[in-house]
Amino acid sequence: MAKNKSISEIICDYIKKQKLSPIPVQTLNEEAASTRYFGGDLKEFIAAAKTLGAKGIFVEELYLEDDEFYYDSGMDDEEYMALYGNDDCNCGCDCKCASASSATNKKGKKAKDDDSDVDGVWFEPEDLDGLDLTLLKPQMAKYIDRIGECCGARLTVPGVDRLEVEIFADWYDKFAELVDEASEIIEEDPNGALEAIEAIFKAEEEADKSVKKIAAHPPKKVAKKAKKK
Numbered sequence: 001m002a003k004n005k006s007i008s009e010i011i012c013d014y015i016k017k018q019k020l021s022p023i024p025v026q027t028l029n030e031e032a033a034s035t036r037y038f039g040g041d042l043k044e045f046i047a048a049a050k051t052l053g054a055k056g057i058f059v060e061e062l063y064l065e066d067d068e069f070y071y072d073s074g075m076d077d078e079e080y081m082a083l084y085g086n087d088d089c090n091c092g093c094d095c096k097c098a099s100a101s102s103a104t105n106k107k108g109k110k111a112k113d114d115d116s117d118v119d120g121v122w123f124e125p126e127d128l129d130g131l132d133l134t135l136l137k138p139q140m141a142k143y144i145d146r147i148g149e150c151c152g153a154r155l156t157v158p159g160v161d162r163l164e165v166e167i168f169a170d171w172y173d174k175f176a177e178l179v180d181e182a183s184e185i186i187e188e189d190p191n192g193a194l195e196a197i198e199a200i201f202k203a204e205e206e207a208d209k210s211v212k213k214i215a216a217h218p219p220k221k222v223a224k225k226a227k228k229k
Contacts, residue, residue: 006150007169008061021056038165045165058156073126123190133182135197
């Protein structure tokens with residue numbers, strides 16, 4: 001039985017037909033060379049490579065990774081600390097830490113001891129980094145079995161200034177759309193996203209209780225007919 005070709009293998013076959021050599025590579029340091037990102041499709045990229053006089057094209061396989069199922073605001077720890085301060089700081093100074101004497105918390109909202117606003121905690125998207133996106137888009141769960149599978153390829157025309165494009169399989173494009181939709185929910189209303197997840201959990205708990213109640217209910221006994229004398 002013929003093996004289904006991965007998106008990377010299909011791309012390599014196409015490159016060969018265009019009289020170019022696909023050269024498998026792995027990226028170890030993306031900052032080691034200047035990269036120009038190509039805005040067109042595969043056919044247009046090949047045409048551009050020929051115009052640049054390329055004799056071959058680097059082909060790096062891309063794989064679906066498990067961390068793609070979790071929200072990433074793009075803000076690293078250093079940026080977070082610079083923007084919001086250190087919650088563990090007890091210096092008592094005018095910084096943005098939780099124990100600071102200022103009337104605002106790290107999000108610029110009024111502190112809990114301010115009686116004018118006791119509605120609760122307000123979140124920013126970066127506070128939800130690492131949130132499981134399948135909780136907001138359950139359809140994503142069907143892609144979990146594809147973790148580690150080749151989902152695309154990064155093509156690079158070698159040179160001092162690299163020309164690069166990423167081509168993905170159709171199934172990965174659909175997955176990426178779900179990731180974008182779930183991320184947009186968080187970015188538009190972080191608190192609303194958490195409330196939606198809480199509602200899902202409550203609904204599941206109620207459904208579970210209902211099942212247990214039904215299972216615990218003893219079957220009705222059928223009355224036996226009286227024997228005729």
